[in-house]
Structures are given as structure tokens and as C-alpha cells.
Amino acid sequence: MGYTNLHYYIGGMADWIENGGPVEKVQPAAAPRSSQNIQSLVSRTSWTGFLDLLAGWSLERLVGFWLGMIVVFGVVYWVAGIGMGWGLQAGNVAVKPNLEGLGTAIYFSFVTALSIGYGDVIPLGALRILAVAEGIAGLLIFGCVISKLVSRRQEELTGEIHRTTFDDRLDRVRTNLHLVFSDFGAVQQLQVEQGSLPGQVLRRLESTVRVFRGELQTVHDLLYRSQVVPDEEALESLLANLVICLQSLVELSGSRPKNNGESAALDNGLRAIGNLARDICGECVPRNYAPALKESMDQIHELAGKIG
């Protein structure tokens, strides 16, 4: 861009910090009051905090926790019946301190946690409080399990939609690049035949260059900040298409009469294409690709230098 006294510090921030260079930071502006209030409100209520914690768990963990809680409660009911004398009662008889009794206690625990409440086994004394507490906890956790199940299905669907849109987009880029390529070819032939381009064809070339620029930007974004990684085969065909388009664009601009100044839009488009394509090279993209892909990228990088 015409700067004559340019230096490049290759190490960048990583090297700077690693060797203890001074670092300056921009203090973030104070957060707006309202959001602070909301935040303190959230942290003050430990109940929502507990629910948030549960919501963060995986489905398996939640179900496991829920089952474990029920069994533990069941054992507690049973032990309370042995030790303290105010245990569970089935019919009018106290639950026995044997294995059968343990089974009954766990059964009661399930019935309580699911808030079924048949009433065939009843808690006595202080166990009532425990039973109510289990009922509340069981409902909350079970609610979390259900919501997890629903949202999991939803996430699957969203993922599916993302994938489909992504594939569609790739298809469109491919098709567009092909059209761009044939357009460039046609324009070039016209130029060879007639020596110069009639205005109408020039408009068309401008629009083709615009489309090409857009698709190049898409591929550029795909390489630099894509959340979804395209499979290498798809990427390879895209890059190959890019290469032939760039090649024919280079030929086209090479045979175009220089300094005609007839279209600023065209010149701008070409400059943008050059800049975008220059970013694409085997070494500079953030992810690692197969050698064949790197080669295409280097080719693109090289061609970029010849544009404009």
C-alpha cells in the first residue's frame, strides 16, 4: 500500500508476553447498572443456582443422580425404622428390619419421588418431613431430566438444519464459481475478437467480478473462521474451481488494455479479490489441511499477486 518503512514483528503478542514485555490493557467500561442488578439477583437465590447446576449436567448424570437419591432416601427410611422406631408403616404393621423391609422402603421412596403417593406405605413422625423433601427434590430433578430430553432432540434438529444449510451453501458456491469461470471465458473471447469490450459486456463483467468476490469471501471465511469444517473433498473442488477462475481472471486482466480507467467498480472488485486471495495460502490458514489442498491454496496466493 505504498508504505516504505514497514517493520514486521513476527513474534507478536505471544513472544512479547512470554519474554515479559510490558502490556497495556483497555479497561472495560463499567457494566450498565441494570445488568449488575440482575446478576446479583441471580447469585443471591441459591435455588436457581442449584437448578442451573443441574441443568449443566448431562442426561446420564442427572438420571443417575435421581436414581441414587431415591435409593439413598429409601435406605434412610429403612434405617430410621430400625433405629428410632418411627419408620414406615404398611397397612397397620411397621416395616420389618429385613431385606423385605428394605425393598418396601425403596418402593416407598420411588412412589414419593415420582409424587405418585399410593398411600399403601406411609411415613410416621419425622419421616413425613423427609418424605415431603424427597417429593420436592424428586420433582425438580425429574423436571430437569425431561427438559434435557426435549432440548436434546431440539439440538439434534438444529444441528441437522445447520448441516443442510451449510451443504446448500457449498453447492451454491461451486455452481457460482463455475458460472464465473464460463463468464470470464466468454468475455475473454469477445475481447480477443473485438479488441475492446462494448459497454454492455463491461457491465456484465463487473457483475461477474462482484459475484466472484462474494464467493471468494465465502471460501475465505470458510478457511478462516468456520464453525463447521467442510470435508476435504468438497473443499478441494472449491479450491480447484477458485484456481481456474483466478487463472482466467489473470489472463483477462492481462490482456485488458491498461489504464483505460473505464470502470472504477471493476478495479475495486479486482483489488478486493487480490487482497482476499492473498490471504489464502497453505501456511497462513489456521487449520491444517492435506498437502494437495495446501498446494491449491499456494497457487491461489500466487495468482493473487498477478491480479490488478
Add this chain to the structure above:
Amino acid sequence: MFQAESKPDSYHAYRVISRKEILARLQDPALLLVNVMPSETFEAGHIPRSISLPVVEVDSKARQFLPDSEREIIIYCAGPT
């Protein structure tokens, strides 16, 4: 754009500068440090006295921020690319 420049090429002439040299001349007003990372990254930490010019804005804003094309300019980003 500058990532591409980690490979020396003919159409962008620049000189590589070392960390030591920057450190020694940190107070030198003739030197202009340009951080080309996104502005959030810039805010999180940068070499003192740097200005922020994210790569994506180089084309559109370079002339505005760096009007003097003969000035000594140091560009840097996150690390070796």
C-alpha cells in the same frame, strides 16, 4: 492480509524487527506500533502505545490512521503465523 506476509514476497516490502529493538525504542515517538488483531483482542492486552487496526479494516482505514507512508511502522499480531 498480513498473515500472508509471513512469507517474504515481492509485492510487500518490509523488514523484520526484533523484540529487543522494539523494547529499546518503546518511548521513541517516531515509532508507530500497529496491532492488527481484532479490537477485543487488542483491548485484552497490547504493547504499550500501540494503535489498533484490525486486519479486516486495513484496506479501508489504513490511510486514515497511517497517513504518512514514510513513517516507521511496526505491525504485529498474536504470534508467529
